[in-house]
Amino acid sequence: MNRYETLKLFDYSIYISSLDRFDYTEQTQKCIINTLNQYSYIIAEKDEYFKKVLVESDLLLPDGIGIVGATKILKGRKIKKIAGADLHKHLLEQLNAVAGSCFYLGSSQETLDGIKKRLAIEYPAIRVGVYSPPFKKQFNDDDNDRMINDINDFNPDVLFVGMTAPKQEKWVYAHKHRLNVKVICSIGAVFDFYSETVRRPGKFWINMGLEWFIRLVREPIHLWKRYILYGPVFIYHVYKEKLLIVLNKNSN
Template identity: 30%
Template sequence: MRDTTTPTRHLFGLEVDALTMDQTVALAERAIRQHERLLIGVVNAAKIAKLNADPVLRDSLLEADVLLADGQSVVWASRLLRQPLPERVAGIDLFEELLGVADRGHLRVFLLGAKPDVLARVEQEIAVRWPGVVIAGSRDGYFTEAEADEVAEQIAGSAPDLLFLGMTTPKKENFIGRYGERLGVPVQHGVGGSFDVLAGVTARAPRAWQRCGMEWAYRVAQEPRRLWRRYLVTNLAFLGLVGIELVHPHPAYRHSPNGMPVTNQLDQPRREAR
């Protein structure tokens, strides 16, 4: 459900929606009422750094009905590039806001992703914090390619109003790309590692760190050996891309044939940037 009236900003070859959290939640509520698909995509510094080299990721972002700035660094970059976004709409915060919508409306939710024990803890947490939510079904994220059809049938058969995918890239992108249109679910939101946070497996950065755009540093502090190199490479790459964007804005991406990145200076953006 693409809304051509929604203002967008042209950033790094993508059209990012200039929406607040409240506006995004209102779009989701309308999609549920009208039973129209709203596929929510989010973008952060790490995804921007991988855009050109990862056609699956790129195409999944192009497919989204609404694309939001999940990272504070993207919001800061948008202002530097004179394509200002109003605020960060973090995927995990949106996840919780949408659970609030489901709670108030007694809506049906399907949870897909994480390990079985983590998924069970997420269901328990939802039952305590959002008791009005109806868990239409759930499935852990460790299914094989051969089981994907069965998982899609399970989701469609449970008739949820909202689908949350707590899986990593590119598995969730591949799944939604293959089955999204057939699932019949109005709101589809890939929440990544949010299941782990909600289950208490992973600690989220304090609010002060979030406001400073330093959640990545908090994660590195938790797992320095595993994460320091990843964030060093990603952050440097993102800073370099911001510099390039200042001088020569990236032309709009289009879907990639045969997995090769495609841009065209004459392409019109997905929606007119306002």
């Protein structure tokens, strides 16, 4: 993956190239794509296995204004946020152009039906498979076998996984060697956004860096901890790291 430009932030190698440089048809090896935001960063600081999963991603996208801001403060680099929704759209356009196939694993059957309905209109050349796993905290071996077999029987070019973090990333990491897919992406809320069961904030708010705020206003019970609690904690981590950088520079 060294053909893409990355930047070291904390313990992670963040993808900072344009998505236009990524073409799934050129992948000769399995590619696992995850995203990093302030929420997943804080969770990973308390969950060593999740941190390992993120660190070992083939591509780790800067999905959040917090990561973009941290990169500016700590590295002096201005980078562009790449959301899971951006990755999803990029891959769908590529798949449609070559009549490729994709599979959606996660969410409810209602959401998956909404995705298929919209894809049929916007990307009619794509062959689509879906599977709604049982709603439970932890899958058993039978659950995992069923999901893996359904995916491999369909034989997609791209697998989209939407089970919320960190469950989705951990599941992919644990089973990636059994999945016969070129590209695997954990994209969480994108399933709801694309099916329109949850409305994503408009481009104005996204371009202003305030997508998080509009989502918080709309879903305060679901998202308050992510932004109100973990936001200040993430800022603390950023400026703690900045202080260490300054002290090390002065000591040298």
